[in-house]
Amino acid sequence: MTDHAAAPQPAPQPHHQAAGAAESPGTANPWAAITIDDPQPDAAQAPGLTEAAEEQAARRTRRRKAAVRWSCAVLVFALAGTGTALAVTAPERTDIPGLATADDGRYTFPPLTLPPLPSGKAAPDLKDRSKGLHQADLRYLLLPAPKEAGGSVNPPVFPAPTAPASASATAAPSDTPSATPSTSASAAPSASAVPGGGTGLADWVACDALNSELQNPARLHGLLLQDVCRAATAREWTASDGTLTRIRLLRFGSPNEARDAYSRGRTELQLKAAPDAKIADGGGWDTVDGIEVTRKDSQETAGKGVPTTRVAYVSASDVVAVITMTNPHGVPATAFRQVVTLQSDLLA
Template sequence: MTDHATPPPPAPEAVAVPEDPAVPVVPEDPAVLAEQEARRTRRRKAAVRWSCAALVFALAGTGTALAVTAPERTDLPGLATASDGRYTFAPLTLPPLPAGKEAPDGKGRSPHHADLRYLLLPAPKEAGGSLTPPVFPAPTLGPTPSGSPTASPTPSASPTPSASATSLAPVSEFGQWAPCDAIAEEQQDAAKMRSLLLEDACRAATVREWTASDGTRTQIRLLRFGSFRESWDAFTALRGKANPKAAPDTRTTPHSDWDTVDGTIRTVMESTTAGPKGDPTARFAYVSASDILAVITMTNPSGVPTTPFRQVVTLQSDLLA
């Protein structure tokens, strides 16, 4: 007997289930459809409202950011940085040079040819100074050199600005000529200072003074000599032997952390008398810049803060460098 494989049984055919004629197809309720459509409409409107609200908030935030960042921080109430005592000066501007003359080489040896009055640091805003950069008159060679420390420039030798330049920037706004030995009257030993000026032949001198709103009085003198050697000799003698009336007892103070100004050398001193807050009542700086010697004096019975003094000395050095 032969064994045969039994084939699998055939799959049952799908039997269609006839629809029950007794169960009718109920159409959608119009009220339900209307409610669904109204719900979708409300959702779209809510999405539009939220999108508009987000856009408004974004625009408002951008506008606020621009309003805060566009002005200077100091112009915003509550955000102004506390003042550290620095003065507000107009942008520094170097005066023009006479035709054929060159600017100092930055090494502290070549002479200055610019009008000495225009190399003085201008008064700050806190002392009634203008914040507009100066407009300089036509450049000239300046006063005729003189070996006498008492000689002041004659009118014929002084720079004569044109009428239009004078109307824009009177010379008095820059500085004034002064006798060389005017500085001697500020020393306890005036005769010694006059002798020094005679020995080194001071050629011309200028002065600028102001009193700031904090009560600090500033005086800057520029003395021009015939050469770097003469200016350096006066500088070393003054910083080592000067005895100003404003501070009978002084001491040299370190300033190694100050900004370095190429072409200048300075010595900083202060009085041993201090004000209520501990600041010295007088500070001095002697700056050598080629043929020019700058003497900066700041006094205040309440004390001269370090920050404005350092600022004035540095900016005046920049103008001479």
């Protein structure tokens, strides 16, 4: 046998080199330029992405504009509400059209102010008869005239309190214990001397100055002989509605004397303006504790049955008040009640 030499075998090639070698030199590999880790964007999708971004930007712009408009609207409404509130609350209620209180006959009085007491004297305690004497000047306890009668709406200004001795000396014509109807009538001015408007300090008057208004003055004469009146003052005015108001204050030596004069006066005395006046129903009246009020209405009435004369007798410890209001067209019940209530408050 003839030994033939074995032909040498080529060395094995790597797999990827073998695959590349197996391809023909003229054939290109389409996957050679693409890798998984580096994807390439699609050129056809770029315009769509741009439009979406523009739409989002436009939406944000619209939202900002809407927020600005709503903020401006809220600010305008807030300013308008604040201005309206100030326009309503700043002026007086009665100066605003539609909110003014309808006129029901009440008057416009200044704020009630109590006069100063003499040094060392206390205010009256109407619940205790022994401590119920009024120490203040009786003229300052008169209700002032309302605005409708030329009065002022400012509270009165009182002078410094004086000692009891000087106060009694000022009121000497009617403060003396012997101030009987016969002596006091000539010593003190008549009721006609009282200022018609009642804007200043009222005058001291005779205790029997009420005689000129009474149909039966002899009854008052006998009453004052039994219950001695120590001082008297008066005020009267005529309001713009034609109502004439007269207020008389009489101070007695003790609450018992004043109480007796009040009880007899409300039943025995008859006014010329209302000789047929009768005691009215006392229901619906709120009086201050210690104050007693008796009302009398004239039987002569104006339209709708309104009395042309209304009278009130007020008892306040040692002081008796006689309030008369007359008007041929009828005395408004509201104005009458207002005057009586305010005068009672001053005496309380």
